Amino acid sequence: MSGPAAPGFTGPGQVWAPPPPASQWTHRGPAAPRSGGASGESRAEAAAWVAASAPLVGLVAAVVVGVMFPGLGIVTAVSLGLLVGWGCGALVAVIDRRLLRALGEDPAHWAWSLIAPWAYLLARALRRRPASWTTWTALGLCVGLTFLSAVLAPPLTRSVRSSTAVFNRDQVQQDVAAEVERQTGIPVIVSCPEDPPLSAGSSFHCAVRGDDLVAVAVVTMADDSGGYTWILM
Incomplete structure (x- = not known):
């Protein structure tokens, strides 16, 4: 009684063939996680919250400019203050985009922030699919702060300027x-x-x-x- 055929033989009279390369049976593990990991994701979401707060920075800057430069009109002081907030939003958008690219994503371009911080956050949320709830919440916060800043900046700047004015x-x-x-x-x-x-x-x-x-x-x-x-x- 003959034993089992040696590896590479299929039966009597068959030519020996080498076994398949071992690499064909190599087990492939799960794909490597995106660079940055959870810490990178946290930094990116933190940047989104900072961008959402840019209108608040503009509101505070408008009040500070109005008090420090009383010779400027209210409209000029508010415009300069909101311009500071707009610039902060653009800077944070650049940083946020770099963080998302480090995570392996293809994020929205930072130039959307030149329209307004909320425009960048909207493009960011639409580009990230699925976007996390924090992304949409940051967008909602930014829209609300933008509206409040536009409404409150003139009367608040006028009120603070009057309260700090020195009567000679x-x-x-x-x-x-x-x-x-x-x-x-x-x-x-x-x-x-x-x-x-x-x-x-x-x-x-x-x-x-x-x-x-x-x-x-x-x-x-x-x-x-x-x-x-x-x-x-």
Whole structure:
């Protein structure tokens, strides 16, 4: 009784053939994970949240510019502040795109952020399929902050500028007294309130007293930077 055929033989009279290369039976393990791993994904999502907060940066910058440069109009201060937020959003978009490319993805281009931060986040969410819930949440947050910043920036900047304006009471009293004396030839003493309203359009009364003259100077704030006009009544 003959034993089993040797490896490579299929039966009597057959020519020996070498067995298939061992590589054909090599077991292939699971595909290697994307470079960066969970830490890279976390950094990319953190960058998305920072980009979503760019309108808030613009709002704060508008207030700071309005206070530091009172000579600028409210519209100019708000525009400069929102421009700072826009620039921050573009910078974060560049960083975020690099993080996503490091993860092996083909992300949306950062140039979408030149329209607005929310435009980049929208393109980012549509390009990542499926996009995580944090991506869509960051987009919703950015849209909400963009709307709130556009609405709140002008009145908030005006309010903070008015509250931080310094009223030079002595200078106003001297200016009014000098002008009254020039017009009437009567030396007078002017007394203005210590803490008058300083918002643009508000007014207050200053008492004017001198020999044979008792009057009231109505001072009106011309703008939020401390400019004023006055009339004698």
